[in-house]
Amino acid sequence: xxxxxSMNGLxxxxxxxxxxxxxxxxxxxxNVVNFAHGEFYILAGYFSFLFASTFGxxxxxxxxxxxxxVFVFGLxxxxxxxxxxxxxDLYSLILTFILSIVLQNAYLLIFGPYPNKPPGWVKxxxxxxxxxxxxxxxxxxxxxxxxxxxxxxxxxKLTWFGRIVRATSQDREMxxxxxxxxxxxxxxxxxxxxxxxxxxxxxxxxxFPVTPTAGVPVALTAFVVVVLGGMGSMWGCVIGGxxxxxxxxxxxxxxxTGYKHVFGFVIxxxxxxxxxxxxxxxxxx
Amino acid sequence: xxxxRNKFIYGAGLVLFAILPWTLGxxxxxxxxxxLFYTMMAASWNLLAGYTGQISFGHAAFxxxxxxxxxxxxxKAGLHPWVGVIAGTGLxxxxxxLVGMLCLRMGGIYLSLTTLGFSEILHIVIxxxxxxxxxxxGLQVPGLMVDYSKLAYFYxxxxxxxxxxxxxxxxxxxxxxxxxxxxxxxERAASALGVDVxxxxxxxxTVSSGLAGLAGALYGHYMLLITPHIPSLDQQFLVLSMTVIxxxxxxxxxxxxxxxxEILSEYIRAWGEYHVxxxxxxxLIVARFAPKGLxxxxxxxxxxxxxxxx
Numbered sequence: 001x002x003x004x005x006s007m008n009g010l011x012x013x014x015x016x017x018x019x020x021x022x023x024x025x026x027x028x029x030x031n032v033v034n035f036a037h038g039e040f041y042i043l044a045g046y047f048s049f050l051f052a053s054t055f056g057x058x059x060x061x062x063x064x065x066x067x068x069x070v071f072v073f074g075l076x077x078x079x080x081x082x083x084x085x086x087x088x089d090l091y092s093l094i095l096t097f098i099l100s101i102v103l104q105n106a107y108l109l110i111f112g113p114y115p116n117k118p119p120g121w122v123k124x125x126x127x128x129x130x131x132x133x134x135x136x137x138x139x140x141x142x143x144x145x146x147x148x149x150x151x152x153x154x155x156x157k158l159t160w161f162g163r164i165v166r167a168t169s170q171d172r173e174m175x176x177x178x179x180x181x182x183x184x185x186x187x188x189x190x191x192x193x194x195x196x197x198x199x200x201x202x203x204x205x206x207x208f209p210v211t212p213t214a215g216v217p218v219a220l221t222a223f224v225v226v227v228l229g230g231m232g233s234m235w236g237c238v239i240g241g242x243x244x245x246x247x248x249x250x251x252x253x254x255x256x257t258g259y260k261h262v263f264g265f266v267i268x269x270x271x272x273x274x275x276x277x278x279x280x281x282x283x284x285x
Numbered sequence: 286x287x288x289x290r291n292k293f294i295y296g297a298g299l300v301l302f303a304i305l306p307w308t309l310g311x312x313x314x315x316x317x318x319x320x321l322f323y324t325m326m327a328a329s330w331n332l333l334a335g336y337t338g339q340i341s342f343g344h345a346a347f348x349x350x351x352x353x354x355x356x357x358x359x360x361k362a363g364l365h366p367w368v369g370v371i372a373g374t375g376l377x378x379x380x381x382x383l384v385g386m387l388c389l390r391m392g393g394i395y396l397s398l399t400t401l402g403f404s405e406i407l408h409i410v411i412x413x414x415x416x417x418x419x420x421x422x423g424l425q426v427p428g429l430m431v432d433y434s435k436l437a438y439f440y441x442x443x444x445x446x447x448x449x450x451x452x453x454x455x456x457x458x459x460x461x462x463x464x465x466x467x468x469x470x471x472e473r474a475a476s477a478l479g480v481d482v483x484x485x486x487x488x489x490x491t492v493s494s495g496l497a498g499l500a501g502a503l504y505g506h507y508m509l510l511i512t513p514h515i516p517s518l519d520q521q522f523l524v525l526s527m528t529v530i531x532x533x534x535x536x537x538x539x540x541x542x543x544x545x546x547e548i549l550s551e552y553i554r555a556w557g558e559y560h561v562x563x564x565x566x567x568x569l570i571v572a573r574f575a576p577k578g579l580x581x582x583x584x585x586x587x588x589x590x591x592x593x594x595x
Contacts, residue, residue, distance in 0.1 A: 033394050035401075081573060093340045093397050095572055101522045102565035109562060141570060181345075204468045216518070220405055223398045264404045272399065284321040 003133050004041060005253035005272060011138050011207075014145035015200045020225035020237040021152055022196030026212045028169035028232035029189045031089060032082060035096040037197050037222060039103035040217025044070045044198030045210035046111055049118040059121055063202040067195050074194025078187045086186075100219075107212035115209035118202075125280020137206055149238065152196065156234060167191065169232055197222075217261050221248075224268045230278030239279060243267075306439045314390035314435040320547045322504045327448045327527040327539030329496035332453045335534030337489045338469035339393060343400030344385070344524055346407045347377040347494040348501025353411065353418060355502035356511045360486050361417070366429050370502040379500020385490040390483045396490070397423040397455040404516060423512035426505055438507050445503055449496050452506020454536060456492065465489055513590065517560060531581030541579055573586050 010157055019041060034040075040165055047066035051057045057065070081099065085091040122136040156162035168175040176182055180241040200218070201210070208214070225244055229236020244264050271278060315565060327571045330543040342391045354376045355369030366371075380403075411418045418424055456462055467475035477483045477579045505511040514520065523546065531542020546564065553560045575582050 024377055029395075031394075033398065035397075046564065081569070084573065087419060089393055090334070090338050090574060091572065093394070094525065095569065097340075097342065098529075098565055098568045098572060100523070101519070102562060102569060105559075105565060109559070141328070150417060208327040217405070220402055225404065227395070227398060237288060255412075262409055265406050268399065268402055272391070272395070276388075276391045 001253055002250075003135070007051070007132075007134055008138075009144045009249035010242065011145075011245070012204075012249065013242035015148065015204050015241075016218075016221050016225050016245050017029055017241025018145050018149055018152075019135035019197055019200040019204070019222040020229070020232065020241050021149065022193040022200075023219075023222045023226050024229070024232055024234065024237050025165070025189055025196070026193040027226060029165065030092075030186050031083070032092045033223070034190070034193060035093065035219070036077075036103060037193070038199040038217075038219025039100045039107075039226045040070055040074065040194040040215075041201040041218055042107065042210050042212070042215035043073070043103070044201035045118070045205035045214075046107065046116065047198075048202045048205055049116045049210065053116075059119060062118070066202050067198045070198035070201075071191045073194040074186055074191040077194070078190035082190060083183070083187070101214075104166075104212050106217075110215045111212065113159065113210050113212065115214075117209040118205050120206045135207075141203050141207055145200070146201050148196075148203070218225045221261070221264050222282035224264045226278075227268055228271050228278055228279040233278065233280035236278055236280035290495055301441060303440075306436055308419060308567050314439060316441050316548065316551050318435070318498060318507060320544050321439075321525065322447045322500055322507075323527055323543035323547050324446050324540050325442075325500035326497060326524045327454050327492045327543045328446075328530065329451050329500070329530045331522050331533065331535075331539045332456065332496070333493040334491050334585035336457055336465040336469065336530065337486055338390075339490065340397045341400045341493070342397055342403045342518070342521055344493070344497050345518070345521035346400070346590055347497040348412070348504070348520070349407060349513075350380055351377045351498030351501035352380065352505030352511045353424070356424050359506075360424065365425055367377075367504050368431075370499065370506065373502035374495050374499040377501070378495030381491045381494025382487065384494075385487045388445055389486045389490065396486075404490070404518065404521065407516050409512060410463050411516070413512050418511075424509045425510055429503075429506045430511055437534040439531040442503060442507070449499070450455055450536075450540075452492065452496065456489075459500060461485065462487060467586075490535070522561070523564070527566050528578075529568055529573045532578030533576070535545050535577070535580040538578050545579070 019037070023037055024033065026032055044066045047069055048057055048059075048062045051062035051065055052059050055062075068200050077099065081095050082092055085095060120137040122140050126136055126139060127133050162176070164185060165181050166180070168180055168182055172182060221244060225237055225240040227241035228244065229238075244267065247263050247267060254259040255263075306317055309317070326348060330341070333339050333341055333344075334435055340357070345475045351370075351373035353373075355366065357373055357375035358364045358369040359366050361419065384399060385396075385401055388395040412420050414420075428439060457465065464475065464480045467478070467480055468485050469484050473484055475485075504515065527542035528539045529542070530546060531540065532538025548562055550564070553563060556563070571578060577584070
């Protein structure tokens with residue numbers, strides 16, 4: 001039981017990390033928390049369901065197309081809704097919260113309240129270390145999640161674009177003085193944040209089917225991970241995501257399944273009480 | 286002279302409003318009572334969001350705490366509902382104080398995140414502890430008086446609404462209110478002038494949560510059934526849209542917003558699920574293009590250039 005709960009925690013933790021990276025990127029650059037993060041996650045799940053199951057596309061093509069569409073949608077949202085609120089955090093919170101409710105109800109209208117599930121990528125189960133049999137789809141999700149996280153890290157740490165991102169989140173004005181077009185960067189990073197939510201969505205949708213409100217707990221967990229790891233810290237997201245995934249699943253296995261999502265908030269409360277800047281955050285953040 | 290004229294107009298309007306339900310049927314009386322409930326919710330949320338610039342997503346959750354605390358005390362402990370209402374209000378304020386102490390020193394975004402999490406925890410607890418709360422079935426509670434009468438409830442809600450509005454008005458126009466706005470306008474400047482920023486926010490958040498608890502407790506005893514819908518995010522969203530559409534940071538804005546949206550929602554009830562979507566789109570457009578809401582539009586169009594009377 002310990003082994004299988006840990007394995008579940010690892011899989012879901014990788015996805016939490018991925019989803020939290022998207023939140024963290026946007027917080028770091030724009031100081032905006034996107035409360036509709038979970039709805040972008042769900043949107044990607046619906047898209048991949050639509051393309052793969054209804055239109056019969058190849059699974060990989062459907063996934064890439066879904067992420068691209070959500071990325072474009074994110075760019076549009078930034079341009080129309082977030083851009084006018086620069087410098088006014090209050091309104092970006094209000095607008096993204098309203099957007100999340102609008103999207104939830106739009107999904108309800110379009111797709112109905114039923115869970116939808118895109119087809120799996122692989123079938124069968126594998127014997128893990130001779131301990132237990134584990135669904136191949138979940139293992140594939142774990143591998144895919146780790147790959148996407150690695151790509152994000154490589155992009156932020158190694159490329160020129162990543163250098164701009166890091167510079168801007170460290171000191172916005174200095175970056176501007178050095179010729180960074182921060183307005184365009186805002187738009188791009190918001191879109192990328194949404195695309196990371198979308199990546200988490202398409203990876204997890206074959207395991208956990210999407211419903212109109214299934215994004216809420218995922219987004220909430222991503223927020224907890226970001227606070228736990230420290231706002232704007234990338235390693236914080238990875239460590240925080242895995243921690244939260246493990247705590248939730250071990251807690252569900254040994255304490256109570258009904259309270260699965262509460263354990264994350266207990267962590268949030270502890271972090272705020274003991275070390276509000278998070279594991280990897282700066283003291284003054 | 287003008288001051289007295291205004292007072293006379295407000296007083297006359299209030300008297301007219303107070304005799305209005307005598308001319309209406311039971312259904313319209315119900316709509317008025319729900320309007321008053323939302324006025325309380327929106328006005329107290331506005332105290333926090335509009336005057337100190339902190340966004341709480343747990344306002345409906347605090348109303349839920351008031352409702353469930355009062356309801357459970359009445360059903361399980363057999364206390365008189367009025368005692369429960371007071372206890373519910375106090376408990377909501379206490380939870381507000383605790384949550385506020387936890388996250389307000391970290392600034393804006395943390396309060397929004399924590400209250401959202403808090404509201405989710407409450408939702409999970411209510412659904413899991415169904416032996417006490419009856420979960421999604423809803424908890425049946427006794428009414429505030431022996432003989433159920435819409436008119437009596439109307440006057441109770443009217444009194445509670447006036448109480449809420451007076452508290453908000455007095456607070457905003459007191460020294461503390463000046464501090465609220467100072468903190469909202471420029472946190473650092475206010476802090477440099479000796480305003481204890483955290484304490485100011487904590488005061489606003491605690492009072493606002495307590496008032497939400499009062500509204501929730503009364504609402505529960507009016508509906509006679511407390512369901513997890515009271516502390517839901519949908520409810521939170523309604524309160525938020527009412528304030529934003531009416532006018533964030535203005536005194537009459539939330540009142541106007543609450544009445545407009547509640548009456549509108551009765552008209553489009555036939556559309557069922559669509560009505561949240563419609564409200565969302567309206568709220569999105571208003572928040573994007575007219576961030577000061579209906580009151581802001583009115584002022585920009587017809588308002589004379591005189592010092593803002595809040």
